[in-house]
Amino acid sequence: MQDNPLPKSQFPLSADALKGVTDNWNSVTDNWNSVTDNWNSVTDNWNFSDRQLEFMTDNWNSVTDSWNSVTDSWNSVTDNWNSVTDNWNSVTDNWNSVTDNWNFSDRQLEFSDRQLKMPLKDVAINNLLPVCQGTRTKL
Numbered sequence: 001m002q003d004n005p006l007p008k009s010q011f012p013l014s015a016d017a018l019k020g021v022t023d024n025w026n027s028v029t030d031n032w033n034s035v036t037d038n039w040n041s042v043t044d045n046w047n048f049s050d051r052q053l054e055f056m057t058d059n060w061n062s063v064t065d066s067w068n069s070v071t072d073s074w075n076s077v078t079d080n081w082n083s084v085t086d087n088w089n090s091v092t093d094n095w096n097s098v099t100d101n102w103n104f105s106d107r108q109l110e111f112s113d114r115q116l117k118m119p120l121k122d123v124a125i126n127n128l129l130p131v132c133q134g135t136r137t138k139l
Helices: 015-117 120-135
Strands: none
Touching: none
């Protein structure tokens, strides 16, 4: 069996020409491998960028969740403060009511004390006077 089935006249390359073709082929192969490596690098960078984007998205979501938690906590503090303010206003209103009652009681005591010190006929006149004035009756 022949190593080269073509007759020598149909394959007229010299050894130098064959070496040049082989070198060119190797250069094309090297360039192709370089293109493949570059493409793989681009793909790796895209994948890395995707992972970075996922990481950044996860971090952003975490920051957003934390901010929402802070906002919720602040709203809770505000609600509690409003409740304290409402309670304090209620205490103030109750205290004012107690003070008003004391003042009314003091006036009642003063009135009773004055009545106790008046002669009996003056007490009767003073008690009837408002009724009489309301009916425009004179004593």
